[in-house]
Amino acid sequence: xxxxxxxxxxxxxxxxxxxxxxxxxxxxxxxxxxxxxxxxxxxxxxxxxxxxxxxxxxxxxxxxxxxxxxxxxxxxxxxxxxxxxxxxxxxxxxxxxxxxxxxxxxxxxxxxxxxxxxxxxxxxxxxxxxxxxxxxxxxxxxxxxxxxxxxxxxxxxxxxxxxxxxxxxxxxxxxxxxxxxxxxxxxxxxxxxxxxxxxxxxxxxxxxxxxxxxxxxxxxxxxxxxxxxxxxxxxxxxxxxxxxxxxxxxx
Amino acid sequence: xxxxxxxxxxxxxxxxxxxxxxxxxxxxxxxxxxxxxxxxxxxxxxxxxxxxxxxxxxxxxxxxxxxxxxxxxxxxxxxxxxxxxxxxxxxxxxxxxxxxxxxxxxxxxxxxxxxxxxxxxxxxxxxxxxxxxxxxxxxxxxxxxxxxxxxxxxxxxxxxxxxxxxxxxxxxxxxxxxxxxxxxxxxxxxxxxxxxxxxxxxxxxxxxxxxxxxxxxxxxxxxxxxxxxxxxxxxxxxxxxxxxxxxxxxxxxxxxxxxxxxxxxxxxxxxxxxxxxxxxxxxxxxxxxxxxxxxxxxxxxxxxxxxxxxxxxxxxxxxxxxxxxxxxxxxxxxxxxxxxxxxxxxxxxxxxxxxxxxxxxxxxxxxxxxxxxxxxxxxxxxxxxxxxxxxxxxxxxxxxxxxxxxxxxxxxxxxxxxxxxxxxxxxxxxxxxxxxxxxxxxxxx
Numbered sequence: 001x002x003x004x005x006x007x008x009x010x011x012x013x014x015x016x017x018x019x020x021x022x023x024x025x026x027x028x029x030x031x032x033x034x035x036x037x038x039x040x041x042x043x044x045x046x047x048x049x050x051x052x053x054x055x056x057x058x059x060x061x062x063x064x065x066x067x068x069x070x071x072x073x074x075x076x077x078x079x080x081x082x083x084x085x086x087x088x089x090x091x092x093x094x095x096x097x098x099x100x101x102x103x104x105x106x107x108x109x110x111x112x113x114x115x116x117x118x119x120x121x122x123x124x125x126x127x128x129x130x131x132x133x134x135x136x137x138x139x140x141x142x143x144x145x146x147x148x149x150x151x152x153x154x155x156x157x158x159x160x161x162x163x164x165x166x167x168x169x170x171x172x173x174x175x176x177x178x179x180x181x182x183x184x185x186x187x188x189x190x191x192x193x194x195x196x197x198x199x200x201x202x203x204x205x206x207x208x209x210x211x212x213x214x215x216x217x218x219x220x221x222x223x224x225x226x227x228x229x230x231x232x233x234x235x236x237x238x239x240x241x242x243x244x245x246x247x248x249x250x251x
Numbered sequence: 252x253x254x255x256x257x258x259x260x261x262x263x264x265x266x267x268x269x270x271x272x273x274x275x276x277x278x279x280x281x282x283x284x285x286x287x288x289x290x291x292x293x294x295x296x297x298x299x300x301x302x303x304x305x306x307x308x309x310x311x312x313x314x315x316x317x318x319x320x321x322x323x324x325x326x327x328x329x330x331x332x333x334x335x336x337x338x339x340x341x342x343x344x345x346x347x348x349x350x351x352x353x354x355x356x357x358x359x360x361x362x363x364x365x366x367x368x369x370x371x372x373x374x375x376x377x378x379x380x381x382x383x384x385x386x387x388x389x390x391x392x393x394x395x396x397x398x399x400x401x402x403x404x405x406x407x408x409x410x411x412x413x414x415x416x417x418x419x420x421x422x423x424x425x426x427x428x429x430x431x432x433x434x435x436x437x438x439x440x441x442x443x444x445x446x447x448x449x450x451x452x453x454x455x456x457x458x459x460x461x462x463x464x465x466x467x468x469x470x471x472x473x474x475x476x477x478x479x480x481x482x483x484x485x486x487x488x489x490x491x492x493x494x495x496x497x498x499x500x501x502x503x504x505x506x507x508x509x510x511x512x513x514x515x516x517x518x519x520x521x522x523x524x525x526x527x528x529x530x531x532x533x534x535x536x537x538x539x540x541x542x543x544x545x546x547x548x549x550x551x552x553x554x555x556x557x558x559x560x561x562x563x564x565x566x567x568x569x570x571x572x573x574x575x576x577x578x579x580x581x582x583x584x585x586x587x588x589x590x591x592x593x594x595x596x597x598x599x600x601x602x603x604x605x606x607x608x609x610x611x612x613x614x615x616x617x618x619x620x621x622x623x624x625x626x627x628x629x630x631x632x633x634x635x636x637x638x639x640x641x642x643x644x645x646x647x648x649x650x651x652x653x654x655x656x657x658x659x660x661x662x663x664x665x666x667x668x669x670x671x672x673x674x675x676x677x678x679x680x681x682x683x684x685x686x687x688x689x690x691x692x693x694x695x696x
Contacts, residue, residue, distance in 0.1 A: 153303055154336035156324045158350035158401065168349075172340040 017231065024224035031219045041225040051226065054210030057121055061196070061206055062189040065128035069185040072129070073136025074178050078170065080137070081144045090141070096134035097188075104131065105198035112199065119201040127199045128189040135188060136181035143177025180244040187237040191230060254279040254437050255300070255405060260309030262295055269295040270306070271461035277405075277439060282431050284452035285441045288484070292461040293441045297407050300439070301330040313404060324353075329403040333410040335394035337382035343393050344369070344378040350401045368400045371430070388419045395427075399434055408440040412447055424450050445485045449473070457481050473526075477514045478695045482524040489530065489666045495521035495693050504559040505537060509686065515693035525691035527552070527669040532676060535685015542665060544674045551674035555666050555682060 024042070028035030045051060080090055096104065108127045117123060151173060155165040171178070193208040200206060205213070207230075214223060255277040262270040269292045277283045285293040298304035299311065302323030311318045318326065329350070338346050344365055351361045369375045372392040382390055391411065398406055411427065412420045428451050431438045442448050448455050449469045457464040457472065457480070465477040476482035479490070493502035495515035500508045500523040508523055515521035532553070539555040546552075668684065676682060 148334055148336055150332045150334055150336040151338060153301075153323075154330075154332055154338070155349070156303075157301060157328075157330045158397070159324050159353035160349075161324055164353065169338060173338070175340070 020224050020227045021231065023221055024228040026221045026224070029220070031221050031224055041221040042229075044222050045225045045229070048222065050210055050214075051207070051222075054205055054207040057124075057200075057204050058190055058207040060121060061125045061128055062186050064122075064125040065132045065189050066182050066186040068125075068129040069132030069136045070178060070182040073133040073181055073185070074140050074171075074174065076133065076137040077140035077144055078166075078174075080141060094134050094138040094141070096131045097138060099131070101192070101194040105195040108195065109198045119199060121201065121204040123199045123201065124196050124204070124206060127195050128185075128192060131195075132185035132189060135184050136178070139181035139184060140174055140177045143174055143180075147173050176244045180241045183237045183241045183244070187234050187241075191234060252279045253277070254281075254314055255439075256310075256312045257296070257300075258310050260296070260299065260311065261307050262292075262299065262304070263307055268461050270299075272309070273458070273461070273463055275456055275463065275466065277437065278454075280435055280437055282428065282438045282451060282453045283440070284448035284455045285439065285458060286445060286448040286455050286484075287443065287458035289443055290460075291458040293443075293458050294409065296458075297330070297409055297439070297441045300405070301328060301407055302326050327404040328407060329398040329401050329405075330407040330409065331394050331398045331411055333413060335382075335390050335414070337390060337393055337397070339382055342379050342381060343374060343385070346382065346393060347397045347400050350397060354401075364400055368396045371433075372396045387415050388423060391415065391423065395430070399430075399436060403436060405437045405439060408438060410442055410444075411440060413442075413444070420447075427451060449485070457484060459484075475511075475513060475692055476524060476694050479522045479524070482522070482692075482694045487527050487667060487669075488524045489527065491523040491525075492696070493521065493523065495519055499523070499688060499691075500693055505557070508536065508691070509688035510691035510693050511689055513692040514695055520696055521693040522696050523691055524694050525686050527667040529686045529690035530666065530668045530684055531686060532668060532670070532682045532684050534683045537666075537684045539666065539682055539684060541676050541678050541680045541682060544676065544678055546674055549672065551670045551672065553668040553670060553674060553676060555668060555684060557664055557666055 023031055023034070025037050025039065026034055027038035027040065076093055080093055084090075104127070108123075108130070112119060112123055151169055152165050155169040156162075160168060191208060192206075193212065196206045197209055197212075200209060207226075211223060211226060214220075253276045255275075257273060257275045257277075260270050260273045261268075271292075273292070273296060285296060287293045295304060299306050300318070302318075302321065306319065313327070318328075338349065341349065347365045347368060348361050351364060356364075365378075366375070369378055372395060374389060374392055374396070377385060377389060377393075382393065385393065391414070395408075395411075408427075412423050415423060424447060427438075440448070440451065449472075452469065454466060454468050455472055456466045459480045465472060465481045467475075467477075472481065473486055476485065482488050482490070491500060491502050491505060491508055493500040493505075493508070495501075495512065495517050496507070497512075497517055498507075499510045500521060502508055502523070510523045510525070532555075537557055539557040541553060542556045543554040544551060666684070
């Protein structure tokens with residue numbers, strides 16, 4: 001009996017998600033009324049040109065911004081660990097992850113207008129790389145805190161120059177943190193709506209924007225199916241992040 | 252032949268002087284130890300040699316070449332880190348091969364040299380394992396193998412045994428020394444553990460507060476320490492402050508004590524250091540009472556509370572029940588009597604009355620409390636008398652046994668004696684103790 005509040009909390013958290021997942025297998029047209037099991041909405045989803053474009057755009061943005069964020073974020077974390085003891089700089093570097101999306105979105109839009117950058121897919125990619133970099137830096141930073149600083153000295157002592165040491169010793173020992181950071185940046189980018197909505201060109205909507213425009217004309221089970229797919233992808237990525245950061249911690 | 256020459260190296264970190272003019276010459280093929288308490292600068296010196304730290308002033312040359320301009324990764328010097336710093340993502344063999352790969356050696360040569368060194372450290376079976384899967388002693392051997400496989404001119408070892416438990420440590424000490432002999436590389440080991448340094452090194456430099464106190468082989472360091480710090484840091488010791496005189500030390504409380512002159516100059520303040528195992532309980536210039544006896548199997552440790560050399564005090568401390576303050580109040584009376592009248596301690600007094608040469612008297616007059624003096628104002632102890640008139644008698648009487656700081660540098664006015672085998676005295680026994688002049692040494696304060 002004492003566990004009832006716990007279960008109720010879980011129900012509160014996951015009922016909406018369970019409803020979406022269950023209804024994505026609905027045979028009927030209604031997103032609410034169950035009328036039998038079917039995978040037909042997944043078929044519709046695969047055939048939907050609009051969604052395919054959106055998904056393609058989203059994957060390009062996510063992959064591109066993740067690649068950019070991973071490189072910049074890792075270098076930022078290593079630089080912060082190596083060359084400063086300022087807690088303020090540390091905080092500023094990782095701030096964009098928790099900054100309200102709308103603030104970042106307006107700021108980026110104003111900035112793009114200022115430098116007269118025409119909005120397109122690359123503007124979303126760059127925008128996502130902003131918070132992605134911060135996210136990677138934050139994850140790699142915690143990993144760096146647990147590595148033995150004498151490893152790099154040992155490498156130099158054994159005859160490796162700065163670059164070789166970074167490539168052969170620093171990076172491999174940070175690898176779990178770097179991968180976890182990259183997965184986090186990827187997940188954050190895939191379902192990011194507000195910033196994409198502000199910075200995407202009209203010809204290049206990402207998947208969340210496509211879904212938003214579809215929902216305006218009513219929710220169909222197709223959306224449920226799409227949500228379920230997204231859920232599966234995100235959930236897998238988060239599990240991988242957790243596992244990798246735990247690995248990073250136990251070493 | 253000198254391999255590494257360190258001359259007048261200075262290094263400051265803000266307000267802290269880590270190295271204050273250190274000069275050392277380390278010979279080719281030597282097992283050299285830098286010994287000192289934490290914060291003495293030994294680690295800074297090691298890091299300067301490895302190239303991870305810069306120096307403010309001074310010079311470091313390796314076989315005549317200026318080392319300070321060479322970056323760490325180009326120095327023919329390797330360091331075994333205190334944490335071992337094994338690369339966790341490489342196997343044991345990968346860790347060892349890393350340094351050779353950086354030299355762009357051919358693959359076959361690398362494999363051959365790695366196998367060779369693995370065999371030397373007895374880890375051939377563990378070549379494919381990761382460092383995390385090894386025990387502490389095995390990790391240490393991998394770290395060592397990784398350093399010696401490069402065949403450096405000089406191998407630096409930072410607290411090599413500190414991470415090991417006691418039993419493994421003793422094994423490793425012996426093994427390290429053998430290995431150094433076999434490979435013929437010059438070893439410089441940094442340690443705060445005097446036992447570790449003494450058992451392994453050919454020569455030891457004792458560092459204190461950024462300066463070298465003494466450089467010598469272990470036996471000399473133990474038998475003839477140059478300074479009070481060295482005498483205190485290495486092994487157990489008993490100390491008596493006083494003035495250096497011919498043939499020993501003039502102590503204000505204990506009269507004349509025999510010792511080798513060591514580095515001390517007659518007429519100047521000095522400290523007499525005598526090892527517990529050199530003190531004999533079968534007669535000598537000092538009298539005391541056994542406070543405590545501990546038996547450690549092959550060795551007995553005896554703590555003796557000392558009575559000052561004057562005849563005045565001796566009888567009072569010889570009173571069995573409590574040699575504390577009350578009986579000592581009676582001391583002044585008996586003090587007037589000549590030393591010879593107090594039978595058990597007569598042996599202690601003659602040297603004190605005869606020994607003090609003229610040089611001893613001026614410094615003794617500066618001693619604020621010479622406990623023996625008030626009663627002995629009329630006594631024949633010439634050395635102690637001049638200041639006696641100024642010392643308040645009551646204070647002096649209590650200070651005999653209570654005011655330890657004035658009596659001796661030995662803790663609590665006591666002396667520690669080591670005897671082989673089972674103890675031959677019991678607590679409460681009155682004893683006479685002394686030592687041969689050649690077994691005690693005068694050191695700089």
